[in-house]
Amino acid sequence: MTGTCVNIAGVSLKNPVMTASGTFGSGMEYGEFFDLSALGAVVTKGVASVPWQGNPTPRICETASGMLNAIGLQNPGIDVFVRRDLPFLQKYDTRIIVNVCGHSVEEYLEVVERLADENVDMLEINISCPNVKEGGIAFGTDPRAIESITKAVKAKAKQPVIMKLSPNVTDIREAAKAAESGGADALSLINTLTGMKIDIERGTFALANRTGGLSGPAIRPVAVRMVYEASHAVKIPVIGMGGIASAEDALEFLMAGARAVSVGTANFHDPCISVKIADGIEKFLERKGIRDVNEIVGCAGNGGLYGTV
């Protein structure tokens, strides 16, 4: 038997594979393709204190081995989420991680407090969305702001808190340390890289928002590097993401130092990819004769799988 169970801030996940926020709704749509209980956790689309309209369209464009999105965190608000989406997710034997967004610290706290008595396993605080003008990335690029919002959230949260970090910074280690000193229980990274595409036929921006967040395999090497740096700068666990489209990709993140991984854009290419990745990780471990997935976490910076440098 190969152990695939991982522990993030005291919460046990049956395997290290979860879904990346914003790519999976609240699971309802993908629940038509596979049993969500096969996942370590479902991370929901960002939820705010009230419904958000999001950005105008076009919100999406494809780029080489990736895509840009500028959804703008459209969401139905915490009331609908608690009434409709949470009961749906609670039917499954998987962990529920709610991604929380806001324009101000107060708005984040409103959602965090509202979830205090709900059956939710963890909170992921989105301080890194590049597509909203206030909140989001505005909090995520300044280490002092990261520390202070983390403290504020931790003071109110009943569940362990994951801070989701932006790659749009000079030094991800500073951001990671700031979240850790604010009391974060875990980190997740990377969110999307800010990008732009010009539609040359029309001579204008491909996205109505002009800029968007770049995701997909195009960003993976950047993400692996940042996960490596962040996980070696802090003691709290790191959840790695950014262009994971196969078990091999996921294993890179684990070996770089991630305790778990999230699958995002790849869901759009194959609705069942997250389960395939979970299975593929297990098969890899079996092939290598590794008894427990935790043994490979961070092995790249620690002498490799076979203990040689």
Added chain:
Amino acid sequence: MKKETARITAQECIATDIYSMTLRVSFAEEVKPGQFLSVYSADGARLLPRPISICDVDLNEGTVRLVYRIAGKGTAEFSKLAPGCAIDVLGPLGNGFPVEEFRNQRVLLVGGGIGIPPLYYTAKSLSDPVFAVGYRSETYLLPDISGQFETHVATEDGSLGTKGNVLDAIRCERIGADVIFACGPKPMLRALKEYSKEAGIRCFVSMEERMACGVGACLGCVTRTVKQDAHSFVKNARICKDGPVFDAEEVDLT
């Protein structure tokens, strides 16, 4: 529902940059008129599926026919695939036209350019359809349509039928109907919405937008709605999941 590998049974160029591709699929009998497929590139660098409407279904053969325009590298790749080749698809997706509700009424099917294909299978499900189709100049699918249904044509250059757009043809030829089903560019849908208001008939429009997931999860392909949407709780509806067909009164086409 799952993503599956379909086998191409026919592929034909039917006009400049317009192709007709027939695929053997497992779900032919599930297809409702006006639904679409997500079609995937074999090139890993092109991640997102291309949404392509279903033009026709052959239940005996278990095939669906897609008529599509080359709009970029993904669709160019599809056009080069020969019969026998494999292609990944997901579907059928979306809601489709309300054919049950209007089966025995006179339905005016209005198509503009590459919006015409989904109306063909739709017409086959109705008892009294009439077509108004608009092209820039070169026509396609016209033999299939006009061979079976009453058809009015408009071309922008006047090379065939009414000179002008499809609405000019509808007004000029005084085409009466109980309801309109339409698919085409947004300005055409906007004009039809106005026309249907004047004429006092209902109008259903099939919309398109840049899509990512195709299944309603990512909120990439929304349209503005007039009232708060029942799923999103804001004035946005998902074209891939709640659409692509909407009552024109419910969507903001400005």
